Amino acid sequence: MKKKVILAYSGGLDTTTIIPWLKENYDYEVIAVCIDVGQGQEIDGLEERALTSGASKLYIDDVTDIFVNEYVFPTLKAGAVYENKYLLGTSIARPLIAERLVHYALKEGAEAICHGATGKGNDQVRFELTITALAPHLKIIAPWRIWDIKSREDAIEYCIKNDIKLNMKKDSSYSRDKNLWHLSHEGLELENPTIEPDHSKILQMCNTLENAPDESEYITIDFQEGIPIALNGMKMDGTSLLRALNEVGGKHGIGVIDLIENRIVGMKSRGIYETPGGTILYKAHQELEHLCLDKETYSFKQIAATKFSEMVYNGQWFTPLREAMSAFVDETQKVITGKVRFKLYKGNIVLAGIESDYSLYNEEISSFDTGELYDHKDAEGFIRLFGLPLKVRALMKEKNNQLYEDVKK
Known part of the structure; x- marks a missing residue:
């Protein structure tokens, strides 16, 4: 009996090429697995393509709801943004995809898992860390780190040599990764950071600002313990809500970033990312946290969010620290329940109102008018004590004739 991988x-060129390559070099029975995380991928004909290329069978696994509820929303609740810009669209999906690959490897009794990530990219790290964390006995095969194929043209020639019919052309295109949360674009002229990207040619989820409507649109999002549950008063499951926000956000050109990021493997790369619905959700969630979290919790959560984003980006989802951090985040989210209203207009998200039963904003205290809960005279003693370390230091400098040196300069 042949061993399995x-x-x-x-169904793209790379994974189509890998099937005959695995059979030729390892004599494996190749079982293809397509994990659907809401990429909208056309699956008609995918099974035929896999079998024609030499796979013994194809599994198509739709895990979109799991992706949204167990990966996207925990990352949203954490407020994790990699390098202050990237909403981690590709990064969030990789641990789930790898986890499902492990599931099918155990189900089929396979000895190895193979992926088509390149040797320069982040995904090889993300896939392999997850596989190692969940099934360390499994062998991992990464053809791009082994084979002699160096280009798209080489891959096409290899398929032709193995009598595999292709519906792909030799002309190049952007390297794209899509799921329900986002769409990324890399390669071609984007590799030159001095070139302004042509959004009219690149964008697929979002309108360009020039093509966005000239009229604004108001939306309202309801949250319960940090999770969005309703749009414009209509309760929805997470997947449906995100699809709806992608549509309205994309219409108004929201959520397009141009990012030069630091990859895990040490180099910088440039990408154009579209995250219309996700950008709106992050903004709404942040506004509720401003309203409902106390100062110290909010401050520490910002520190945790940076670390959380790095762990997600690095593929460290199945780690004790990430799990512990998510437990901390969940505790903070018990008060993140409320409603946020936005005005959307040509790439802008403008806050138009916010409310929550857990709001820490107290108008009587915050008002410039004197209220019963705040005595202006109390500020004098607070300032005196708050500034005591400064006064002590100044007295020391005065004693040593150093107090006014900086001022004289």
Whole structure:
């Protein structure tokens, strides 16, 4: 009986090429697995393509709801943004995809998992860390780190040599990764950071600002313990709500960033990212936290969010620290329940009102008018004590004739 390998399969040129390569070099039975995380991928004909290329079978696993509820929303609640810009669209999906690959490897009794990530990219790290964390006995095969194929043209020639019919052209295109949360674009002229991207040619989820409507639109989002549950008063499951926000956000050109990021493997890369619905959700969630979290909790959560974003980006989802951090985040989210209203207009998200039963904003205290809960005279003693370390230091400098040196300069 032949040994088995599970192949992360998309039906594109790379994974189509990998099937005959695995059979030729390892004599494996190749079982293709396509994990659907809401990428909208056309699956008609995918099974035929996999079998024609030499796979023994194809699994298509729709895990979109799991992706949204167990990966996207925990990351949203954490407020994790990598390098202050990237909403981690590709990064969030990789641990789930790898976890499902492990599931099918165990189900089929396979000895290895194969992926088509390149040797320069982040995904090889994300896939392999997850596989190692969940099934360390499994062998991992990464053809791009092994084979002699160096280009798209080489891959096409290899398929032709193995009598595999292709519906792909030799002309190049952007390297794209799509799921329900986002769409990324890399490659071609984007590799030159001096070039302004042509959004009219690149964008697929979002309108360009020039093509966005000239009229604004108001939306309202309801949250319960940090999770969005309703749009414009209509309760929805997470997947449906995100699809709706992608549509309205994309219409108004919201959530497009141009980012030069630091990859895990040490180099910088440039990408254009579209995250219309996610950008709106992050903004709404942040506004509720401003309203409902106390100062110290909010401050520490910002520190935790940075670390959380780095762990997600690095593929460290299945780690004790990430799990512990999510437990901390969940505790903070018990008061993040409320409603946020926005005005959307040509890439802008303008706050138009916010409310929560857990609001820490007290108008009587915050008002410039004197209220019963705040005595202006109390500020004098507070300032005196708050500034005591400064006064002590100044007295020391005065004693040593150093007090006014900085001022004289």
